[in-house]
Amino acid sequence: MKKVRALLQASVLASLILTACAGPAAPTAAPSEGTTAPATEPTTAPATGGDTEPSELRIAWGQDPDTLNPAYSFLAVSYTVFDLMYSSLVKEGPNGEYYGDLAETWEVSDDGLTWTYTLRPNIVFHDGTPLVAEDVAWIINTIKDDPEGWAALNSYTAGFVEATAPDAGTVVITTDYPISNMNYRVSVLYAVKRADFEGFASAEELQNFTNAEGIGTGAYKLVTYDTDQGVVIMEANADFYAGAPAIDRLIFQTFDSGDAQVQAFRAGDVDLLYDVPSTAVETVRGIAGTTVVQRPTRGFTELIVNATLPDNDPAPTGNPALADLAVRQAMSHAINKQDIVDIVWQGLARPEWSIIAPAFSGGFYHNDSITDHAFSLDSAREVLDAAGWVPSSDGVREKDGMRLEFRLEFDADSDSYPRIADLIATNFREVGMEATPAAVDSDTLIARTTGVGDFDLVIWGWGGSDPDPDFMLSIMTCGQFVSGGWSDSGYCNEEYDMLYAEQQAALDPAERQRIIHEMQALLFRDLPYIVLTNEDSVQAYRSDLFTGFPDYTADSTYGLGLTDAYVLRQAQPVP
Amino acid sequence: MRQLGTFWRAFRRNGTGMLGLFLLVVSVVLAVGAPWLSPHGPTDTMRDPVTNRVLLFAPPTVHGPLGTDDAGRDIWTLLTYGARISLSIGFLAGVLSIAVGSTVGIVAGYFGGWVDNALMRVTDVLLVIPDIPLILILIAAFRQLDLGVSPLVLLVMVIGLLYWSSTARLIRAQVLSLKERQFVQRALAVGAGHWHIINRHILPQVMPLIVANTVLVMSTAILVESGLSFLGLGDTTQPSWGTMINFAFSRNAVSNGAWWYYLPPGLAIVWVTLGCTLVGNVLEEMLNPRLTRHHLEGEAELPRQAGRGTAPTELLAALTGRSRNGEDSGDTR
């Protein structure tokens, strides 16, 4: 498992991306780390009067939740439901900061090893029983102690020593080393009802539990989870700590073709589109009473260059010419990224060069001091000429018996990558490089890249679902280039690895920012990835029926989608 | 040569045959002439001459003759290049399937006994396994093997190696009846070798049947190829007609109202399939006036056709009103 196609590429697969997790056993550093709660608590819109008909928001998405059991759930859609039904100590806010959810305030000790969370009073589960600190400590310890059963969440607790509840209103988490992205980690450790998750005899039994009647403390309670129809129905939680949300019912329905979603939206059968395919955006814009929400994701599409070291075991099969930095730079110059944006993403993306997209924490981590190689076929030719690559009789450049001929592979399931491959191959041909596109099964692609280096160039994308940059940075570390790891380029640079470890423990946000900027500069210098584009996520809702959603055009870095719990709590039906 | 001339004169008089031939010739011209029939290449992006903006989903009124697709490529160009892929796959898979089917049919029919029995049981099993699910699994599995085989070769192999059972039965029945004929018996009596007899006496007799059947099987192969490509099992780097429809569907041509994107490739498939069917039927009729297809070798046997239900042959026979073997009812009874 590795990568995901970026959000826009295909609505269905895009949702495969899970929102979360720390890298395998790789503790991480966090964005604005801090000690106290940035108290950006959303105000919940006032509930409508009791005499009116209950309001209902119908949401269409492209994929069923895999299960509503957080122990074994991997799809982004499932996490959307979890964030609505469950609370956690803190949750991600609109601009990369975290607000207190269960926790009213929290602080970290001076050595960075002890985190103390003070809970809000009077939080009750959907069944009316009160939540106590012991419930929270219990689930954190359970996730930490059962790596197999809690397969989906266990890696978030890497580096945790223990969670305790000194009194009913306080949770304390102790860690082995300072963890800079602690907020992000605890944001997915959901406060489940202990009785729901106790007493499973084996990991398998726990994973097979569907949790169709799950009880939490979130703003909405789960009413129906119909796996066969792909429908999730939720109702407003009248006892929610910030008051009941204004929209009384949420219905999530799965459609697996983009056209079908659009038709249903046009016909008024659904009110909100979770993910509008790029090729359908213009159509949706034309539907009366609709607001289309377009916001940049943290995802990107890249050209992976085989940077595997020659002494790797097994030996890499990539064209040795790729080791020449001039060749990689020429490629970067030769690719018309704007064309990819216009043609493949229908304008819903931007050319990009960094694996840390501007959307991370509202631009905090993106290194703005670097300017991308300009698209210029002439520059590409000059770079190659200067490096001694001379066109042969058939136009393909050669040097020392090496020819600039490459395999250009991509996931066979994608309907966008073949388009990108064509554009790149055309660009390359004009500067004397020959790339042969081929569609390959994604699992094969993973097997041939991760830890192996059996490729030349691969087009792929990352979903960028993690709000924290740590994971994205981790995929370029030496240790990840193993089977089961996340590095596919084979890039290995000790300096980079050292910086990576430093940013994990950097509790001061400014310090972490400086390190991460430096890491991006290294990657841009060495070009193991030629990042192509940073895509937008497009959603749409019936603004003639619902209001209160944030104004996305006013805040271009607003990081939460329409179905995020924080956002939905502010929405209300048009009176 | 003279025989061929006579044959052509006879064929020319056949209206349906000529119609089918016309359909086929047009599509072959399209395929062969692709580079000359359009000023664009299959991966070129069309741009507005004034603004230089890429023409995405441009209707035929904006960019002729057939508009552009989701990536601004010329659909007429894609259609002509698509003819190359679709026709070659149809042709190659058809030939492969006939080769396997004929070999099995001749061997089974000629040698009889346990050989026949074994081969026919294999045929029976193949006929009843649900074909599309099997193919889906086969192709997915082979793709994962990552043998470096082009997806198109894979399609040809899978279609060719699965759709031969009905041919095998047909040929076998014919060989069985030939075997009893005098000239074969006489050759056996004078001690001619099996290879000699098959080569000199059997093969020439069943050849016309094989030729006619090839054209018919090609139509099935083209249909199956388009279906598999629609499901995404084709080569996404090559514009076969099925792949075009796949992209049109997955890239929201329907929501965009881009009928010029999904209609032409579908019509092209219908066009070629009809052509093969018409020609194949007429050929079969002309080359084998005495032949009928009997599956009823002493036991009750249902007519089965790999692919979809009724064979086009029967339809055609009914349509042209030509009776085969004095009966109008084909072999469905």
Add this chain to the structure above:
Amino acid sequence: MTRTDVILRKFALAAVTIAVVVLLNFILFRVLPGDPVRAVIGRGVRISAETQAALRVQFGLDKPVFPDQFIDTLGQWAQGNLGVSWSQRRPVAEVLVAKLGNTLLLITAGQLLSIILGVGLGLLAGWRRKTALDVGALTFSLITWATPTFWLGIILLVAGSAWLGLPTAGSRDPGNVGKPMLEVLPDIAEHLILPTLTFTLVYLGQYMLIMRSSVLEVLSEDYILTAKAKGLTVWQTLTRHALKNALLPVVTLIALNLGFTVAGAIYIETVFSYDGLGRLFQEALNRQDYPLLQGAFLLLAVAVVGSNLLADLIYAYLDPRVKTT
């Protein structure tokens, strides 16, 4: 050959076929490289290498494929247990049953309509042989034969939604989930219209042809004379005798067609996002959910082989040639 022999042979063939399917379906994926654990949990999902290994053990993938995994699987199946879907973490049988209903509904409706329309059209075409009606009907079925099912589906989807405002996806409206069956019946029917129509057009031609042949035969035989003597009109004769004659081939064709409808269902369910077995099959394939895939393939194969067997049996019982030999 006696009828018993014929029947025994048919049963043997069916059994062998199922065995082949089981074996094929098992081998194809298990002996191949690739990592189902990765495929099942999806991409972009971070699970530590240790947890991945634990899942492999849980799925039985750490054992040798032969004989261990094979025997395990066979043993489970022998007990009627199809296992647990890796991606959905629910019993495979439960998943299959849930989707089976929708597909059955679609196939049944499509078949019924195509039989009724096909038989009616065939009757007319045969009766009015060589007229524009006859030629038109035959040309129509020839063209539908040459038309790819999925493309026909797309055309109907566009036409049906644009001009008739019919729903184009799913098996019912989202708001109707969980409501009592009776209440949502009209909704379900509405969602069935376009997929069923596609099915009908694809299969109608065959039934029409059989009926037409039967009619022509009756017209050419002595029935007409006899019937005239009895004072029946030609039309009355036709409907009586031709219908009776066509019964055997039509019934066997129905059983045979069940096999081909599997392919049809995969295409049609894909085009109309109809949540039935066809789509389930593709989904299981994409996510390399072996237990689900094997279960789905087994179910499809058993259904097809079973209906073929049924066709053979009907034929063996009704066909006069078998009776006399």
